[in-house]
Amino acid sequence: MKLSIAIADTHALPSAFVVYRGFEACIPKAARLGFHGVELALKRASELNVNRLNELLGENNLSVSCISTGQVYADGGLTMTHEHPEKRREVVAIFREFIDLAGSFGNIVNIGRVRGPLDGRPREHVEDLFVGVARELCDYALSKDVTLILEPVNRYETDFINSVEEGVALMQLVDRPNMLLMPDVFHMNIEDRTIGPELARHIAYVKYIHVADSNRLAPGQGHLDFPALFTDLFHAGYDGWLSAEILPIPSPDVAARQTAEFLLPLVNVYNQQRAAVTVA
Ligand code: LER
Ligand code: MN
Numbered sequence: 001m002k003l004s005i006a007i008a009d010t011h012a013l014p015s016a017f018v019v020y021r022g023f024e025a026c027i028p029k030a031a032r033l034g035f036h037g038v039e040l041a042l043k044r045a046s047e048l049n050v051n052r053l054n055e056l057l058g059e060n061n062l063s064v065s066c067i068s069t070g071q072v073y074a075d076g077g078l079t080m081t082h083e084h085p086e087k088r089r090e091v092v093a094i095f096r097e098f099i100d101l102a103g104s105f106g107n108i109v110n111i112g113r114v115r116g117p118l119d120g121r122p123r124e125h126v127e128d129l130f131v132g133v134a135r136e137l138c139d140y141a142l143s144k145d146v147t148l149i150l151e152p153v154n155r156y157e158t159d160f161i162n163s164v165e166e167g168v169a170l171m172q173l174v175d176r177p178n179m180l181l182m183p184d185v186f187h188m189n190i191e192d193r194t195i196g197p198e199l200a201r202h203i204a205y206v207k208y209i210h211v212a213d214s215n216r217l218a219p220g221q222g223h224l225d226f227p228a229l230f231t232d233l234f235h236a237g238y239d240g241w242l243s244a245e246i247l248p249i250p251s252p253d254v255a256a257r258q259t260a261e262f263l264l265p266l267v268n269v270y271n272q273q274r275a276a277v278t279v280a
Helices: 023-033 050-060 070-074 085-102 123-142 164-174 185-191 196-201 226-236 252-279
Strands: 002-008 037-041 063-068 108-111 147-150 179-181 208-211 241-244
Touching: 002 023, 002 063, 002 252, 023 037, 023 050, 023 252, 037 241, 050 063, 063 085, 063 241, 070 085, 085 108, 085 123, 123 147, 123 164, 147 164, 164 179, 164 196, 185 208, 196 226, 226 252, 241 252
Parallel strands: 002 037, 002 241, 037 063, 063 108, 108 147, 147 179, 208 241
Antiparallel strands: none
């Protein structure tokens, strides 16, 4: 298991939901705190200075955990299930570039609210639109060894795919090996019956996990039971990323430090226990 933190560059929109802003300043900070990776929130692949990012990651011995795409939706409302085919083509073109990028950085691209809302439309119709676009992107991504991960998001932010169970049902419709889930424990705390047991039940679909506490502050600052979550993930055999997607409160630096200080000891014990089981 590895720990990552969500980050955008300095020019990102205020709506980018990240802890840190500014690759130059914050990639070294994340490394000093002990994070293993950074989740890059991007609006377009072309905004990235790939050479400089490679230097920064190399100098700081960090990797990219995932390319996250919330800004595609937040800026202009483009969605994968738009009624107009040309808008869907636009999203496909943007995502193909993210997939190309992820081929060298992290091999994972997320799909959050960019899937679009139901917005009064019949669910089966929206599912069909989603399945068409997702299959096309997955087939392209497979050749680059990239996985797409859909994030169930709570009812106050979308009306299409709120719970992990709904996410699994949609994965089964898409039916591609590189289409998996990105559960976020903040959303699960609102939508799912349980957190750890529900993740364990669907572990075959869980590729990546967003972590925040119940109040979306750093883990440890609310009332989610993280030790219990780690125990459930351990027994389920999870070995992917946990990525901190939390409010930058009271400040980005304090929130990042609280996250690292609370989660890294749990992650280290987790990895030692996994190593012990592997040897035994
Ligand atoms: C994105 O990862 C997320 O969790 C959403 O709540 C952001 O709007
Ligand atoms: Mn999230």
